[in-house]
Amino acid sequence: MKRTEIKQLFSAQAEGWIDTTVNVKGWVRTKRGNKNVAFIALNDGSTINNIQIVVDLATADQDLMRRITTGACISVDGKLVRSQGAGQAVEIQAQDIVLYGEADPDTYPLQKKGHSMEFLREIGHLRPRTNTFGAVCRLRHHMAYAIHTFFHERGFFYFHTPLITASDCEGAGEMFQVTTLDMANPPRKEDGSIDYEQDFFGKQASLTVSGQLEGELGATALGKIYTFGPTFRAENSNTPRHLAEFWMIEPEMAFYDKADLMGLEEEFIKYCVQWALDHCMEDLEFLNKMIDNSLIERLRSVVSTEFVHLPYTEGIAILEEAVKKGHKFEFPVFWGADLASEHERYLVEEHFSKPVIMTDYPKEIKAFYMKQNDDGKTVQGTDVLFPQIGEIIGGSVREESYDKLMARITELNIPMKDMWWYLDTRRYGTCPHAGFGLGFERLMLFVTGMANIRDVIPFPRTPKTAEF
Numbered sequence: 292m293k294r295t296e297i298k299q300l301f302s303a304q305a306e307g308w309i310d311t312t313v314n315v316k317g318w319v320r321t322k323r324g325n326k327n328v329a330f331i332a333l334n335d336g337s338t339i340n341n342i343q344i345v346v347d348l349a350t351a352d353q354d355l356m357r358r359i360t361t362g363a364c365i366s367v368d369g370k371l372v373r374s375q376g377a378g379q380a381v382e383i384q385a386q387d388i389v390l391y392g393e394a395d396p397d398t399y400p401l402q403k404k405g406h407s408m409e410f411l412r413e414i415g416h417l418r419p420r421t422n423t424f425g426a427v428c429r430l431r432h433h434m435a436y437a438i439h440t441f442f443h444e445r446g447f448f449y450f451h452t453p454l455i456t457a458s459d460c461e462g463a464g465e466m467f468q469v470t471t472l473d474m475a476n477p478p479r480k481e482d483g484s485i486d487y488e489q490d491f492f493g494k495q496a497s498l499t500v501s502g503q504l505e506g507e508l509g510a511t512a513l514g515k516i517y518t519f520g521p522t523f524r525a526e527n528s529n530t531p532r533h534l535a536e537f538w539m540i541e542p543e544m545a546f547y548d549k550a551d552l553m554g555l556e557e558e559f560i561k562y563c564v565q566w567a568l569d570h571c572m573e574d575l576e577f578l579n580k581m582i583d584n585s586l587i588e589r590l591r592s593v594v595s596t597e598f599v600h601l602p603y604t605e606g607i608a609i610l611e612e613a614v615k616k617g618h619k620f621e622f623p624v625f626w627g628a629d630l631a632s633e634h635e636r637y638l639v640e641e642h643f644s645k646p647v648i649m650t651d652y653p654k655e656i657k658a659f660y661m662k663q664n665d666d667g668k669t670v671q672g673t674d675v676l677f678p679q680i681g682e683i684i685g686g687s688v689r690e691e692s693y694d695k696l697m698a699r700i701t702e703l704n705i706p707m708k709d710m711w712w713y714l715d716t717r718r719y720g721t722c723p724h725a726g727f728g729l730g731f732e733r734l735m736l737f738v739t740g741m742a743n744i745r746d747v748i749p750f751p752r753t754p755k756t757a758e759f
């Protein structure tokens with residue numbers, strides 16, 4: 292018999308199937324009942340909702356029923372009927388049950404509800420079977436789909452930038468090396484240094500921290516591109532907001548100025564959040580109930596709020612004022628300081644109660660490629676700061692002048708031989724352009740209300756953890 296997904300059984304279409312026989316397949320969440328009847332809550336991942344299977348124990352195979360426990364996988368043929376009990380519209384009166392796979396109750400770890408997030412990380416191979424991670428995974432899919440749709444509808448091209456690269460886009464030296472050299476005995480040059488010419492790529496190579504530099508090559512040919520792929524950072528940050536492997540979306544646009552860029556950043560995030568509200572309400576309601584009871588309200592508020600535009604210098608003045616009034620920050624506030632997430636969150640959550648796009652940062656705390664302002668001190672960065680999250684987007688107008696870019700590269704001692712191809716964009720037909728990077732998992736944190744970034748990606752990679 293053809294299988295019906297449980298999601299379909301709760302749709303309007305299912306009205307027409309009442310009193311007919313259907314087949315469902317899935318994993319047992321719970322089994323309860325009495326001497327006469329058993330109730331099995333079955334979930335197949337298509338929706339947060341379980342279908343209730345009602346089994347008449349007078350006619351059921353007793354041995355089979357004993358082996359159907361939490362976590363087991365079964366196939367059920369049965370009559371779809373309107374439910375007598377509260378909590379569900381329809382249920383299935385079982386006629387025939389096939390047990391695909393048992394789950395030994397003595398060892399299957401997902402027995403009771405309410406496991407801690409820390410425990411669930413230890414069983415990351417099974418946690419997608421929980422309600423919370425099912426909801427997170429479905430939302431992740433929907434956000435990825437929304438992102439591709441957003442850019443496609445606006446004429447952007449999905450541009451595939453390399454994961455293995457020889458350049459450090461952010462210049463922060465946080466790259467994972469990729470090599471096939473013998474670690475115990477690498478070939479050496481006469482001066483004792485490692486001879487990378489003998490390595491696989493003939494030079495030192497790493498995993499990318501950002502596809503931006505190659506993205507700029509795309510934008511200065513195709514006009515508007517975006518990337519959407521994994522990025523890697525070997526920063527030893529054990530925080531609820533950092534991963535060593537995360538996904539980033541990086542649009543890059545020729546002929547965009549700072550105002551265009553900020554407009555796109557705001558429109559993009561609002562589109563994604565609105566998409567979640569439009570397409571994922573059942574999962575959001577679950578997360579709102581179980582994880583964070585202001586989640587839906589916060590999502591609605593972001594889509595209807597105009598983001599604040601705040602130059603860094605004004606932001607620092609606000610933070611200094613807060614310090615004067617007695618607000619305690621862990622890290623010092625002064626012009627030139629890189630903002631910590633406590634500072635970002637103070638501005639967003641306490642001072643403005645709105646998302647903030649911060650602009651025009653001191654050049655010393657930003658990457659070499661940002662467009663330099665005439666004051667000689669600041670650059671046209673446009674980071675988006677969000678409630679609960681802090682920085683969700685890092686963006687900027689790019690320096691299009693060959694001479695100014697070159698001067699900055701020299702000032703920062705960036706090895707020139709690695710950058711020749713990037714400089715060619717400024718040498719041949721240079722153009723004003725701009726772009727940004729959105730951390731996909733930071734967006735997922737916001738959209739799900741989850742507190743830790745390890746819990747919005749199926750298999751998190753962080754310092755000292757690469758299990759599963």
Ligand code: 4AD
Pocket residue numbers: 460461500501502503524526532533534535537539541542682683684685686687726727728729730731732733
């Ligand atoms: O601010 P970042 O470092 O900017 C760039 O990489 C630019 N090249 C982007 C661009 O202009 N095309 O990173 C961009 C975003 C951050 O705002 C944050 O959301 C996310 O990537 N991010 C991380 N997310 C999870 N774990 C980490 N370790 C992250 N580092 C950055």
Ligand code: MG
Pocket residue numbers: 682684685
């Ligand atoms: Mg940044």
